Amino acid sequence: xxxxxxxxxxxxxxxxxxxxxxxxxxxxxxxxxxxxxxxxxxxxxxxxxxxxxxxxxxxxxxxxxxxxxxxxxxx
Numbered sequence: 001x002x003x004x005x006x007x008x009x010x011x012x013x014x015x016x017x018x019x020x021x022x023x024x025x026x027x028x029x030x031x032x033x034x035x036x037x038x039x040x041x042x043x044x045x046x047x048x049x050x051x052x053x054x055x056x057x058x059x060x061x062x063x064x065x066x067x068x069x070x071x072x073x074x075x
Contacts, residue, residue, distance in 0.1 A: 003027075003046060003063060005048060007024050007026065007027060008024060009023070009068055010022070010068070010069045011023075011050060011066040012067050013061055013066050020054070020059075021054075021069065022050040022052040022053050022059065023051055024048050024050050025050065025051050026048070026049040028048075028049065029042060029046050032047070034049075034060055045062060047061065047062055048062070050066075
């Protein structure tokens with residue numbers, strides 16, 4: 001399966017606090033633990049680690065939750 005997102009891409013996603021933006025820092029193709037939780041990932045359905053633009057918080061999301069943007073947006 002071909003994936004549209006790569007390390008370094010800027011993406012947005014919806015969170016409880018509204019729309020958030022960040023940069024993909026890592027792509028997981030196997031299950032991994034993060035902050036005490038196991039995140040399920042595979043080559044066909046990877047999880048992406050994203051560093052938030054505003055808080056530097058690291059989040060993990062599947063591709064279906066992410067929207068690629070042209071570049072980092074100013075806030």
